[in-house]
Amino acid sequence: MSTTGAHVPDDGAGGRPGSGWWWWPRRRSLVFDAGLAAVSALECAFEGATFAQKTGIATTLGALFGMLVGAVLLLRRRWPVAVVLVGIAVSPAQMGFLLSLVGLYTLAASEVPRRITVALASMNGFGTMLVAFLNFEDSMRDSGSHSMTMLVTLIVSALMALGLTAPPVLLGLYVRARRRLVESLRERADGLERELELLAEKALERAERARADERTRIAREMHDVVAHRVSLMVVHAAALKAVALKDPQKASASAELLGDMGRQALTELRQMLGVLRTASVAVSGTAAGTGASSSSVPDGATVVAVAGAALTAAGTEEDEGPCLEQLAALVEESAAAGMGVEFLTEGESRPCGKRIEATVYRVVQEALTNVHKHAAGAKARVLLVYREAEVAVLITNGPSDGSAPTRLPSGGHGLVGMRERVTSHGGGFAAGPTPEGGFRVSAMIPLAAV
CATH class of the missing domain: 1.20.120 (Four Helix Bundle (Hemerythrin (Met), subunit A))
Incomplete structure (x- = not known):
């Protein structure tokens, strides 16, 4: 970043630098800086004329020079370092009081590195102290009074320089820190909004x-x-x-x-x-x-x-929903419809969870339905097994006995639905023909969730 080209965000005006009138984000910022520059030009013109009278230079030339120096304040947002350097340069002529104050504040509030801000503020303070010390010495010499020793004069000059340098710098640093805080909070809010x-x-x-x-x-x-x-x-x-x-x-x-x-x-x-x-x-x-x-x-x-x-x-x-206790009644319904079906259980019967029991029931129900549809007259066998960590069911049927099949529509979703039910619980499902010409359906569901 160029030290003389560092821009300063608008002080309270908002907007993006460079998007409005030259380097002013808004018109009111231009009007404000123009007003400051006019006041500074009038001040410097008066001080330049006074300095010209003391040194024997033409008063008009001194006033014109002062007006040019004061008008430099118009550039404070674009080149704050240059404005402070001009203020330091004209300080021996006792010119640019407003120029120095506003320039130091703008420099501290800008994005110029702090080491440069500290260096320029120190130079300005030292120059102010030196001019004040020389003025005190001249005043005491002209009046013939020696009431103040050199040490006291030096201390008073240093305090005066500190009072004219520290407040604008500290205020500028505060505004800069506050602006950064607001920007970080705005960025965080935008980030949270995007995350939401x-x-x-x-x-x-x-x-x-x-x-x-x-x-x-x-x-x-x-x-x-x-x-x-x-x-x-x-x-x-x-x-x-x-x-x-x-x-x-x-x-x-x-x-x-x-x-x-x-x-x-x-x-x-x-x-x-x-x-x-x-x-x-x-x-x-x-x-x-x-x-x-x-x-x-x-x-x-x-x-x-x-x-x-x-x-x-x-x-x-x-x-x-259906439960495992209703499996016997389900098998009896198929038996009442003329199917030769056998129902067996192994292991100690116990609750397996409502959804798991409903899944096992639906698997048995769909398997028996498929026997009615596709294997008329075949004998079926339903085996329910309770294990320590799982419950399993096996439905098998033999080949059809040659009876005329019942004309029942089939959508082809039965096996797919059974597989989806079982795998949704993390279980395993298998279905396929048997070597004897029948069909088998097996499902295993773990009881870890229960």
Whole structure:
């Protein structure tokens, strides 16, 4: 940085240097400096004329020189070092009192290195002390008085120089430190605002992902509930048609079973819709509460709060859901539909966590549904295993016995949904045909979370 070219930010006017009138950020800064320069020019013109009379120089020439020296103050924001050097240069002529004071203040408040500021302030103070000492000596010599010793004169001169030099320098240093503090606080506020915007964007992304995951979960639940119940109802409807005329009593039992299955499907659907309704109310309520206080909360914080509510609502676990104790009833339903199915358990039965138990239940449910769809008349086997750190389930079925398959639609999402359910808990899932021509589905879910 050039010492003579260092600029000074506007003192209280704001704006960026160089963006307005030459090196003034605003018009009022130009007017202010022009006023200071005019006062300084008048002062220096008077002092120059006085100095010219004492030295025998033409008064007009001294006044003109003083006006030029005082007008240098107009350059204080652009070249503060030059202004101080001019003040030091004319100090022996007892000129530039205002020029020196304003120049020292501007120099200390500018971005000029402090060592240069200290050096120039020391030079100015020493020059002022020397001029004051010589003036005191001349005054005492002219009056013939020797009431003040040289030591006292030197001390008084030093105090006078200190009083004329230290206050503007200290004030300039204070303004410079305050300006830097304000700039650092402004930069920190801008940084915090940018961080808040980034957090808001990330929260929105997380909320979108959570909503997508929730939609996927809802689709899985709807698929499992509707597909299984409707598949059994279709199987029973086909059996009812076959025995309606031959065995009315059995047909009546099948019709009653059909009604029970329909009611169970409706109950599960109502539970699912109730969870969705509760989550929607939670998100909308939080958004409304945040919006009511938006006058005191930044937009980024509002977005983060609403997105956080969406994440919380999306991650809320169902209040009610299937559990492992209901697996026996699930197997009995398939057996009642004509499937030869066997249910076995190994290990000590214990609670495994609501979501894990619901996942195992849905895997078994979907596997049995697939047996009804794709392997009519096949025998199935369900094995539930409780281990120390995990719970596992294995569903296998043999090949179809050649019975006419029941025409049931298939969307091809059953195995994908089962895999997503299991892997979301950090478990393992495998499915594929067996060497005997059947099919097997196995899932393992760790109990670390529980």
